[in-house]
Amino acid sequence: MDQNTRHLMEHLPYLRRYARALTGGPAQGDALVTRTLEWCLEDKGAQAGTDQTGADLSRGALYRHLNHLQDSAGQSATRVSRHPVEAALYSLDESDRRLYLLVNLEDLPLADAASVLEMPPEEAVERLNRARERVRDRLTATILIVEDDAIIAFDLAETVRGMGHTVCGNAATMDEALALAAEHNPTLALMDIRLAEGDNGIEVARELRRQRFLPVIFVTAFPDELSKRGLEHLGPVIPKPFTREQIEQAITRAVFTPHPEEAKMALGPH
Incomplete structure (x- = not known):
């Protein structure tokens, strides 16, 4: 392997990563990198860091060439x-x-x-x-808290805000939760199971799911209720007492993980 080839191989992982992000897919990105390498290696006598015309083959220049190839093909990322x-x-x-x-x-x-x-x-x-x-x-997620204990609700809200997300409100009953959800269109709900006035967070979650898809994280002292009713699909469960780290990790997973219903809406009909 000559010096110029070794120089290019050092950049290869970075080029592939950028090209895949640039094009929106691994196959398209790797094809773009292949075309770039072919362009660079046309002249075997080129000096390390330059092409056959003496042009710069630094990492930045290679990124520039990837961009030009993408644009010249008239392609845009998915x-x-x-x-x-x-x-x-x-x-x-x-x-x-x-x-x-x-x-x-x-x-x-x-x-x-x-x-x-x-x-x-x-x-x-x-x-x-x-x-x-x-x-x-x-x-930034807009998070609805459904919790009838004011101290726990405050702790959850502080954790949410500390992560940089927004709390759209706290509900203690099913009616309050549905009203807040309709008004603020949250992206996630933190849901207790036993609520005020005898309401049940599982029923709230089912109604929110019926109206529109809303990811729910159950935060409850009764963590087995979902599994007993065969309703684990409604959302993950964090048992009380909880730590802030548990809440933060669960929120991060919920925010950054695409959900099947959302994916279908984004991709449209096949």
């Missing part, structure tokens, strides 16, 4: 994803998405990423800040 993070990135303008990927995924300094995209550094700063804010907003 704009639908089952994963919330990818969906948030696809909501960005394409140049902003590439800037975000180069800085946050590929760990390029902002000035280098701006150079790859042939973008003035001052503009890159503004666009990256805007992209980060938009992604952050898209990944």
Whole structure:
């Protein structure tokens, strides 16, 4: 293996990672990398770090070439994803998405990423800040708490806010929960099973599921009730007493894991 080939192979894992994110899929990304490597290795006598014309073959230059190949083919990344993070990135303008990927995924300094995209550094700063804010907003969950114990509800709310998410309200009964859900359209509910006025969180979860799909995490002193009724599919269970770490982990899994109903809606009919 000559020096130039070794130089390219060092960059290969980064190129594949970026190309897959750029195109929206592993097969498309790997095909783009293959075309880039073919372009780079046309002249076996090239010096390490340059192509046959002496052009720069640094990692940044290779990213630039991947972008040019993608654009010249008239292709764009698949704009639908089952994963919330990818969906948030696809909501960005394409140049902003590439800037975000180069800085946050590929760990390029902002000035280098701006150079790859042939973008003035001052503009890159503004666009990256805007992209980060938009992604952050898209990944902020609106969480409904259904809990009749005020102290526990307060603790749950503090945990949710500490993670950067929003609490749309706390309900102690089924009627309150359904009203808050209709008003705020939450993305997740933390649900006790035994509620005020004899209401049951399982029935609340079933009604919310009937009206529209809403992920639910049950936080309860009666963790066996779901399994006894064969209703484990309604959501994971965290037994009381709980730790904040348990709540944080469960919320993170719920927010960043696509759900079958949402995936079907995003992908549309086959």
